[in-house]
Amino acid sequence: QLQLVESGGGLVQPGGSLRLSCAASGFTLRYYAIGWFRQAPGKEREGVSCISSSGIITNYVDSVKGRFTISRDNAKNTIYLQMNSLKPEDTAIYFCAATQKSGRAVCYENFHPPVFESWGQGTQVTVSS
Secondary structure (H helix, E strand, O other), X not given: OOEEEEEOOEEEOOOOOEEEEEXXXXXXXXXXXXXXXXXXXXXXXXXXXXEOOOOXXXXXXXXXXXXXXXXXXXXXXXXXXXXXXXXXXXXXXXXXXXXXXXXXXXXXXXXXXXXXXXXXXXXXXXXXX
């Protein structure tokens, strides 16, 4: 049984920071590419960041480059999304997801929700004054 559980969301003022965590169970994290996605009301689910199973390849949507950092702690079977300099437009439900697929395309050309096989329940991030 595969399971991902996000935590760390909440309400933060513009310019603030949050660190989202995604704890994995039922599988070993280091064998999977991991993506963070977000979905705001009325919008399609958007890929935010991705890291390959090797950790060599990472990708970020342009709107978060320089502000967000994806990482993982394999010993804890957990991935993180450090979010700095948060903006109101970052407000969304954030999901982590995993795929057994490999290769650069997983985090680039093929970085889309259908490619990812296991999903967390999401955690709400609200950036507001």
